[in-house]
Amino acid sequence: MSNRYAIILAAGQGTRMKSKLYKVLHPVCGKPMVQHVVDQVQSLNINEIVAIVGHGAEAVKARLGENIKYALQPEQLGTAHAVLQSRDMLQGKEGVTLVVCGDTPLIKAETMEQLISHHEETNAKATILTAIAENPAGYGRIIRNESGFVEKIVEHKDATEEERTIPEINTGTYCFDNKALFEAIQQVSNDNVQGEYYLPDVIEILKNQGEAVSAYVTDSFEETLGVNDRVALAEAERIMRKRINELHMRNGVTLIDPDNTYLGADVTIGQDTVILPGTTITDGAVIGTECIIGPNSEISHCEIGDNTVIRQSAAFDSKIGSHVNIGPFAHIRPDSHIGDDVKIGNFVEIKKAVIGNGSKASHLSYIGDAEVGEDVNIGCGSITVNYDGKNKYLTKIEDGVFIGCNSNLVAPVTIGKGAYVAAGSTITEDVPGDALSIARARQVNKENYVEQLNFKK
Template identity: 55%
Template sequence: MSGKYTIILAAGKGTRMKSKLYKVLHPVCGKPMVDHVLTEVEKTAPDEVVTVVGHGAEAVEETLGERSAYVVQETQLGTGHAVLQAEPLLGDKDGMTLIANGDTPLLTAATFEKLFAYHKDKGAAATILTAKAPDPTGYGRIIRSEIGTVQKIVEQKDATAKEAEVDEVNTGVYCFDNQALFKALHQVTNDNAQGEYYLTDVIEILKKAGAIVAAYKMSDFDESMGVNDRVALAAATKVMQARINRQHMQNGVTLIDPVATYIDRDVQIGADTVIEPGVTLKGHTVIGSDCVIGAHSALVNATLEDHVTVTSSTIEDSIMRAGSDIGPNSHLRPQSDIGEGAHLGNFVEIKKATIGARTKVGHLTYVGDATLGTDINVGCGVVFVNYDGVNKWHTNVGDHSFIGSNANLIGPVEISDHSFVAAGSTITDDVPFHAMGIARARQSNKADFWDRTALATDSEWNQ
């Protein structure tokens, strides 16, 4: 029974990236490039995927995990040599083998499927994925006969003037008859200036053997973009960003200015949500329906239920329940849980805290390591003092409580249901049910104090 296999080439060091990070692990819209490739390959339901690793092998294997098998190219001796490393795993199998590069994050499953179908329909031993390039400089040209069959691939440096005018180029992606591929690879030599074994030489070997070599021309050249430096990385990110944004808009999300909106690949957004300009949505953020994400907000691994409003604020690894709102200029740090209908105003910071339903934290307040119940009012400038220099301490505030402005709640402390904290208090002891905690010096007025100051003789003040 014929199978469907994929080999992903991910062994190159990527020196032009000038980075400590292995090239195929550089992210595009929140996912490493090689992960983008594997994700699209998986949608084609392959029987087996083999990733060829070299530099940074352990990091690549850690990123992709058990989604792929791995072989190591110890020394980088060319693409043909890299594919040959997969022979112990695939060499004896019947079927079709897709070869893709780990630094081409824009290729889609739809294109891979069309390549497989075209290859099968033509009965080819090899099918090259090609594209029409706006500027073919630097690419291998696809030279066809008068009837359209593939004659050869000509590299830029070897092309005649006429061949250099050809704008159909080799994208570096192929579909092979698996047995024919590995048989031909053993005939490839390294008799070239670089002393490497080129996968493209397999095409010529198969042609000389009388096998059918086909070429499937994809419609979107941008899909074939390979990333070798930071300039190309930025270009690929821009294309991916536009693709992601278009998909969300087609699914019923309003993006006021798509060009000024950055959304990672794995972000989910419900219908009728409005995203204003300058918003950044990263990681595994999930946003419900009918939300409004205001300009210049940043959400990282955030979960927003339906009807949530975020105004120019930052949310990290936290959840906002239905109908809650935050901002402007507030910050949810990790492990914050904001209840239904809760209100967080401007310049509020929440860290590792639960805010109950309909509780209001209006402005200029820090809530850390705390659990707040329902229907609480927290005044301006309140600080939950959770750190003593060594340990973090938790504070609990019961339902229907009132925390006056400029209060300091020094944990650990319990504020019971239906209790009050007077404005300006520093609370170190528990406040019982229905009680009011007040901890501040009693005011005293010093009579005739003005006369004892230098201001009393200042003519400007006495005018």
């Protein structure tokens, strides 16, 4: 098998997106569209991948990382000009070069592999990925000869009425003999209205040289969708979400309402887990088996064990154990580590805290910057007072502690193993193990005091 190279076109600003974010970095199902393309290309047997960057080059490089090479297109002068920027890396090498746009997030590795295989089988110098469009208006048409090879690509505006009836269109993805590509591309001119150098002109140059140009028809037109504005971005999101959701369902996950379930492209979910409507799971979250998530929950970058229930709650950048019950309306903030058999109830907020196995914070509490041991009960309305206006401090609650309702634990403070804190206490000093701590004013009842204030008529 010959050497294989790939060029990913990712230099455009994308003015039609009307955004400060560079076009190829706009996310589709939680992942930048160019990252979708790179991930698919990397799964092929490719020797070198070169991304052509321009607008937002540093941001694109930072997102894609160091596993691929980069060539800068300082001025966006067309697709042929973009490919030409990689000549120092690829020119003169034997092999096959795939050219794919960074704004086509739906294209699959299988389709690109089929394109390359077809190119090699037909011994063509160039092969175009084409598709059959129900409404081909606006697309370049593929004109084939009697042998099935491509005669030319005719842009819609230049096509005759007969040519406009052809449903086979150019998708903008190509495969070339690498040497032939870089020899022909230097002959491309910018003698057109836009004054740009277009990659399809390479096809015409190769044809004029008597070289064979082939085409491979993909059976999935939607894979070839290029994202140029927010409307197309939403369509790509819809298609990708459907693809991701179907994959999870076929792997044993129940989605009650797939049309209203939003799963990121890099999410892992175990068998027999049920995802209820309105739920969003993104950023590489890993969810175990037999969980129930939702409805209307948001999970991002979390690791969640088996048999855990999270209802109408949000969890971010945290680790949550097995047989945990969270919500409704709980908030698990970053850097939290919740053990097994824990209950985090309604309107409880956990932030940068460790909650030991079997512990409970059933309702209306804030647990921040804390180490909570096992089998601890935190009563309603209790708070770890972790912030003095300048610094954050740690609260330590050891195993078996009972925190009464409406207690304030003013950090830094330690509640010893097996201790009790009476309801309504404000604790400012360490509590020894097995002690009862009461920190509240003694109750005084003043008889008939209200009458003296004339509150009653």
